[in-house]
Structure formats: C-alpha cells, structure tokens
Amino acid sequence: MRITLAQTSPKLNRSNLEGVFSIITTCKNETDLIVFSELSLNGYMLQDKLYEDAWHISELDVIKDLSKSVDIVVGAAIRDENSFRNSALYFSKGKLLSKHDKVHLPNYGMFEEARYFKAGNIFESFSSSLGKISMVVCEDLWHKSTHEKLIKENPDYIIALVASPARGFSDSGLEIEDKWYEIIKSVARQCNAKLIFVNRVGFEDGLGFWGGSCIVNEEAIIVHKLPRYETIIKTFEI
Secondary structure, eight states: OEEEEEEOOOOSSTTHHHHHHHHHHHHTTSOSEEEOOTTTTTOSOOGGGHHHHOBOGGGGHHHHHHTTTSEEEEEEEEEETTEEEEEEEEEETTEEEEEEEOSOOOOSTTOOHHHHOOOOOOOOEEEETTEEEEEEEGGGGGOHHHHHHHHHHOOSEEEEEEOOBOOOEETTEEHHHHHHHHHHHHHHHHHTOEEEEEEOEEEETTEEEEBOOEEEOTTSOEEEEOOBSOOEEEEEEO
C-alpha cells in the first residue's frame, strides 16, 4: 500500500482548494491514499472568517471526483446548518465515504476553537478498500477516552489530521514534538494499528507549525517521517 503525506502550509482563504487539487492530480497515479492536515482547506486561525470561508460539502465535488482514482483525506471547516464543524473528510471511489467532526475542541491559551466550532460527539470506524479506518483531529488524541474508544473500534489504520503549533523549544529539541510522538506511538500500540499523522507547516498570526508528519506501525515504531517546518509531499510504501 502506498500512502502520500501532504505536509502543506495552508493559507487563510479558499485558495487552498486549488493547491489540494494540484497535489492530488500530480500524485493520484502513484499512490493509494493521500492525507492532508487539519483544516488544510481553510487555514487554522479562521475565527470570524468562518462565516465567509466555511465549505458546504457540495462545494467539494471536485475532490469527490478525483477520489475515483485515489482515496483522499482532507481537513476542512464545514458549514452544518447554522453551525461550523472542524472535520476530517474521507473521499473514495467518487463519494464521501466518512466524515469525522472534531470532538475535543481546545479553548485555552492560543486556542479558541470551542468559541467558533460545534463539537462532534462520536468516534467510529468505517470500511474502505484499504481496510478498516478511524479518523481523529488533533486534540482528540490528547484524551484517554478517545484512546479507549479507538481500541474498541479496532481499526487497521488510524488517520490523525493535525495543526500543532511549535512550542516548548529546548536544547534537546521540541517538547511538543516529543509529546506528540509519545501519544501516537502509544495509540498505535494499544490499537494494534498503523497510525498516519499529518501535521501542517507555515505561519499564521504569529503561530508557527512544525510538521514532522509520520507513519507509525503497530509496534509503535516510526517507519517514515517528514522533516520539520518544510512543505513537502512524499509517498511511502507500507
């Protein structure tokens, strides 16, 4: 199986759809699955821009059509009647196969998601041609209750869409990176699943995102990893 990690630097506008379209078009014949980061179609610090920039699902038919050739996972702010969701969308074979709405919305320090988004309330798995899959979005994985639910779901693959700012700089490295890898290795081992972690890069309103996207196997070993801070699209065989 070939998996493409799309470690991109989304802008705070709708032009991200053009970039996603270009990446998918370039890679679609060389991979089985392309995974983008959290809010890859919008940028992270949306705040009141949600009212202009959130997507209706029907506006993403171009991605749906591309998924006839390759499975695609993107993160987007989705308009849900009078509310907004921070969602992971899985497109396959020309249709939206699954949608996970971020359950745990951070609302502390630099994060204000709970102020703008409506939380999801479920973790589930779904069947795809690639196997049984569960999706999570960023903060979801920082809660032990999520781990317990994923263990019960027993997926073959866990896909984690992330927008993690760099913080905790030290002489030995980046503390937030160490913490994230500790979490995803633990979840992969507990669930006996491969975990696909895609974190964005770039800067927004003083926040810098560190990347470091990777694939973890069932033995909690990082088998493939992208560098920090670089926009890079790379395909791996697993």
